[in-house]
Amino acid sequence: MRASLFFLGLFAFTLITMAQEKRVPIIVAHRGDSSNAPENTAASIRAAVAAGADLIEFDTRETKDGVLLLFHDADLKRYTGQKTPFEALGFQEARRLDVGSWFGETKAFASERPPTLEEAIRFCLEGGKTPLIERKTGSAAAHVKVIRDLKAEKKVIVQAFDWEFLREFRTLAPEIPIGALGDKEPDAARLAELEALKPDWIGWNQKYLTESGIARFHGIGAKVAVWTVNDLARLREFTAWGTDALITDRPGEARSGLSQ
Template sequence: MTTTTPIIFAHRGASGYCPENTMAAFRRALELGATGIETDVQRTADGKLVLIHDESLKRTAGHAALVKDITYEEMNKLDAGSWYGKDAEFAGERIPLLEDLLALTKSTDTMINLELKNTVIPYEGMEQQVIDAVRKHGMSDRIVISSFNHYSLVLCKELAPDIRTGVLYMEGIYEPWKYAAAIGADALHAYRYAVLPEWVNEAREDGVHYHPFTVNDEAEMERMLACGVSGIITDYPDKLVNLIQERGAR
């Protein structure tokens, strides 16, 4: 991870332009120049790892069930694209498997940020499942596993010390880089307001990188770049690509 060219993490794919956490959003992110993709991992009733943010299918797939209570076969019949926008451009998009995203990006150098959605629903054993999938594709060096469940991050490090982890948090952690180091984490996935240049510098001295979320305003992107963060999570990767190119041309 370099501090000179921050990783451009497309938040749930290019979710500013496509329905979030769909293959359309992931492909669009790559087309727009994203160097990383951020997505959310949950597990179906029959043990399949799927990429969806909400515990409920209601908002993005129009079904009242929880992800944990439905099989992948049932889930794969749902339309996860029609809710986005007024036309039918994305009708028929499905909720992807983790395997689908790994297969899409395996031959690239794209960084993948897998957020384990295991704070509300614990999904026992999901950490090992995710690690096994990553190892199967030979992508351990291009993965960051993040979560608001920091116990889960500790377990991930115990299971796979070579795979990076990122501490998701909002505001108010005192010297969070020391906390990250204490639990073996490599990065701070901080809410954007919890990022200051002096903190980024202190964290870097301790070998901890900042990847703030979710940064969509160009002025705020500029502020994050000026802080020297190692990556930025955004719905609009093309905006960030352009800003980085402009800075390089100055």
């Protein structure tokens, strides 16, 4: 049963909605609504809630003193011009980073600082949305602790490209849904590894995801998401192929376009 009840509820709601309206898969806001606010910030999470996303995806990295914050890049170059690794920062230093000024021309988001994982989960749940946590760095134990402290085991999904991390995470917390990410051809070796891992969710690069690939992933027993799709024609194509979830930078546009 593990995490299956979580998905039964989420997808049952979606199927009812589909029966009432034109079929629209689960819409996942990539790094929040990153087309309307700087990614991985409180502002992008709020924007994703307002845009009607079902799930809100964000990235986690761990500071050198063990705090999980939202941050995508391996270094600070995009924000400070320096190639300092994010993991070289302590919490207080990382918390002072201006992660909003780069977005747009008006400096409207200059006050944005990296949220903690705890804050991000709370922001999502308070907005009635499911957090989709993409682990970049940080231990399985650190992620499990934050989620359990919030009693959010049945309210989140944790995904990663590092499948060894997912194996460890599942051992520590079999009740929390996990997602396996991939960005290569889903060859026989990868399919065998996925069969053994049995993730609840598989998120795959659109470049390598086909209709037959979706069917193979469904055969493993997982729900299938595709990333990162912003073109409406491609969104419609993946919808027709039976994709369960669409990860996009433009959640509001995706929902309105697919509903027409």
